[in-house]
Each structure stands twice: as C-alpha cells, then as structure tokens.
Ligand SMILES: NC(=O)c1ccc[n+]([C@@H]2O[C@H](COP(=O)([O-])OP(=O)(O)OC[C@H]3O[C@@H](n4cnc5c(N)ncnc54)[C@H](O)[C@@H]3O)[C@@H](O)[C@H]2O)c1
C-alpha cells in the first residue's frame with residue numbers, strides 16, 4: 001500500500017521505516033528540511049536501536065521524505081504523527097495538530113479519490129472527530145463518510161526500544177467509524193500483524209482508541225506511583241521494598257513490570273499525557289482522584305530524595321554530584337527528567353552541582369548551561385561531598401573505587417542501582 005506519515009520525529013520516523021520494512025511504500029512529510037534531507041540520505045534523524053539499519057535499507061526505495069504535502073495525494077492513507085505538547089495548565093496543546101490538519105486538508109482538496117486520515121499522535125478523546133475532522137472537511141471540501149474517512153491508531157512504543165516495540169507489539173489498536181476505514185486500517189497492519197505472530201488486534205471506535213492510549217499511560221504511571229507509595233512505607237519501617245515489590249509482582253494479576261520504585265517517572269509522554277487526561281476529565285466534570293494522586297506521589301519523590309541528602313550533608317555550599325541526567329537509561333532524552341527538579345532544588349539550596357550522564361550531557365546542558373559537567377562518573381565523584389543517583393544506568397552498578405575520591409562519601413541512591421560497599425555512607429530513597 002501507499003502510506004504517508006506527517007511528522008518525522010520519534011514516532012513518525014520509526015513507523016515509516018517499519019512500514020517500509022513490512023512491504024509498504026512510505027513517504028514522510030515533515031516541515032524540517034534537515035530531517036527530510038537526513039532521511040533521504042539514508043540516515044535516521046533520531047537515535048533508536050535498529051532504526052539506522054532500516055532507514056539505510058529502505059531510503060530511496062520504499063521510504064522517502066519530503067517537505068511537500070502534495071506527496072500525500074499519491075497515497076491511500078495518511079498517519080498524523082505530530083507533537084501534542086502540554087499547555088501550562090496541563091491541557092493538551094493541539095496547535096501543531098491543527099496546523100498539520102490544515103495543510104493536509106488543503107492538499108487533499110486536489111485529490112479525487114477518497115482518503116483515510118489516521119491520528120497516530122496521542123490526543124484526548126473526541127479530538128479526531130471534533131477537532132481534526134472538521135478542519136480536514138473544511139480545507140479539502142470533502143465530506144466525512146463519503147470521500148473522507150478518519151481513524152485513530154494509538155502508539156505504544158517506548159524510547160530506546162521503538163523499533164522492537166513497533167514490530168512486536170503487545171496489541172494493535174485500530175479505531176474507526178466506518179467499515180471502509182476499518183478495512184483499510186486492517187490492510188495496513190496485516191503484514192505487520194502476520195510478521196509479529198498475531199498479537200491481539202483491537203478494533204474499536206475512534207474515541208475509544210484515543211482513550212485507550214491515555215488509559216495505558218495513566219495506568220502505567222499510576223502503577224509506578226503506587227509502587228513508590230508502598231516503597232516509601234517500607235522505608236519508614238526499614239523493610240526492603242525490593243523484596244516486597246518483587247514478591248507482589250509474582251501475582252499474575254499484578255505483574256512485575258513497572259514496579260520499579262525510585263525517584264519517579266519522567267520523559268516526553270507520561271507527565272504530559274497524565275496532565276492532559278486529568279485536565280480533559282475535569283473539563284467534562286470528573287475529578288480523576290487516582291491520577292491526581294499518581295502525580296502528587298511522583299512530584300514528592302525528588303523532594304524525598306533531597307530530604308535523604310539533608311540527613312547527611314547540608315547542600316548549602318556543598319559539591320553535589322548528580323549521576324544520571326536522562327529521563328531513563330538507554331536514551332539521551334532529558335525531557336521531564338527527574339534530574340531537572342533535583343538540580344533546580346540543589347541550585348536553590350546554593351549547592352555546587354556537577355552532573356554526569358553517559359549520553360545526555362549535551363541535552364541537559366541546553367537546560368542548565370551554568371552547572372559543571374564531568375566526562376565520567378569518577379570525575380563527577382572526585383572531591384564531591386555527596387552523590388545523588390537519578391537514572392538507573394547499568395554502569396552506576398559497577399562504581400567502586402571511584403567513591404574513594406569523594407570528599408565525604410555520601411551516596412543517596414534514587415534508583416537502587418549502586419552496589420552498597422564498605423567505606424561509603426549509602427542511603428537509598430526507597
Ligand atoms: N516519543 C514517544 O516515545 C511516543 C510514543 C507514543 C506516542 N507518542 C506520541 O506521538 C506524537 C508524536 O511524538 P514524537 O515524539 O514523535 O514527536 P517529535 O517531536 O519527535 O516529532 C514531531 C515531528 O513533527 C514535525 N512537524 C512539526 N510540525 C509539523 C507540520 N505542521 N507538518 C509536518 N511536520 C511537522 C517536526 O519537525 C518533528 O520532526 C505525540 O502525540 C506523542 O505524544 C510519542
């Protein structure tokens with residue numbers, strides 16, 4: 001099939017390369033000329049394991065990129081993979097989606113055959129039908145259900161394993177309102193579903209598909225927060241929370257994934273998506289108490305970590321090493337990293353901060369140009385009065401003699417990754 005993908009970021013590039021891999025002809029439309037040129041040169045514009053190889057294999061053949069929306073007219077289906085950031089009050093900001101829909105609609109005005117537009121971005125319920133579809137109809141002159149169909153296909157990939165997650169999904173969710181749209185979506189996913197050895201395919205409505213994405217992310221974020229709540233109680237009783245959480249994870253009704261207690265969840269999705277569904281729920285008159293509590297627990301974890309630090313070291317004037325700046329290991333992404341509120345609080349307390357991350361230093365430097373950065377964990381620890389461990393990079397588990405160079409060897413571990421040893425004052429958050 002001929003597919004077009006509007007937006008060529010983490011999601012747009014990954015799905016374009018993977019759709020090409022399963023046999024479709026794909027064109028990526030992006031307003032960023034550098035992104036388009038990079039893709040057409042056979043390189044991936046983002047770093048994801050396996051993506052470079054797929055782009056190199058298919059670019060110039062089944063995969064191409066352009067800044068010209070006209071390319072969508074030669075395709076059967078368009079996926080919108082545009083950013084949906086947060087407004088200051090947590091509401092979803094749909095301005096980029098609306099701009100993309102306007103450009104797409106204007107282009108479709110010159111296409112005679114019917115077209116299917118599928119929302120891939122994470123959007124609050126009813127956005128596709130009540131915001132995107134009217135723009136498409138107005139700009140294209142087409143009529144929904146006649147020569148225009150809409151669909152919603154939420155994406156569940158994680159950064160750091162995007163290709164693997166997309167090609168081997170736990171489930172595929174196809175939201176549509178007409179049999180024609182459902183049939184086209186099925187045809188798009190058939191080769192991927194066959195290759196992935198038949199994961200469940202959930203055929204549902206468009207608004208249901210939109211809500212499934214928020215339910216998924218909200219549940220996972222709340223699961224981590226509940227694990228943190230339990231771990232915090234364990235800490236007060238001096239009970240090993242890892243033993244407790246791994247034991248409850250053995251109950252198949254609970255499951256062991258996403259019970260990792262620590263300094264909490266960050267990243268480009270959980271914080272904005274939980275905020276967006278809370279704001280949307282309030283707009284329709286519902287107070288989502290559980291999701292609000294999940295945010296509250298998450299916001300408290302960095303504060304608790306600093307509290308642990310203060311039990312041993314006064315941050316005022318102290319040299320504090322922050323180990324881990326990325327929002328999780330395996331990525332250089334620092335968006336909503338837990339290191340951000342921690343470094344802000346340390347600077348407010350007049351600490352002298354030295355940050356280290358294996359790959360995310362440059363991105364963190366954009367946010368905090370004035371703190372010091374080290375090239376290794378050992379360099380960050382050298383002369384430090386305390387160390388805060390914020391990201392669970394595996395290399396932090398191997399730190400050993402590096403602690404000997406600290407001025408006072410106080411290690412406050414927000415991820416329970418450092419191996420306890422003699423000669424350091426080790427304090428874990430949970
Ligand atoms: N990043 C993830 O792990 C992930 C996973 C699942 C779902 N999502 C959702 O997918 C959506 C996209 O997220 P992302 O992380 O891929 O975003 P991104 O910021 O990585 O990429 C967005 C791309 O859109 C392009 N763009 C902006 N305006 C445009 C326009 N008018 N026309 C064409 N291109 C335009 C940008 O140049 C950029 O390349 C969001 O709704 C996000 O919540 C993200």
Ligand SMILES: O=c1ccn([C@@H]2O[C@H](COP(=O)(O)OP(=O)(O)O[C@H]3O[C@H](CO)[C@@H](O)[C@H](O)[C@H]3O)[C@@H](O)[C@H]2O)c(=O)[nH]1
Nearest residue numbers: 155156157158159224258259260264265266267269327328
């Ligand atoms: O047990 C755990 C698991 C994760 N985290 C934290 O949770 C955050 C998010 O981690 P993860 O879910 O691995 O990363 P993302 O790439 O943000 O992926 C999430 O967000 C994407 C965008 O919506 C979804 O597609 C994915 O399904 C969803 O897992 C990170 O800060 C992790 O450190 C924990 O604290 N404990």
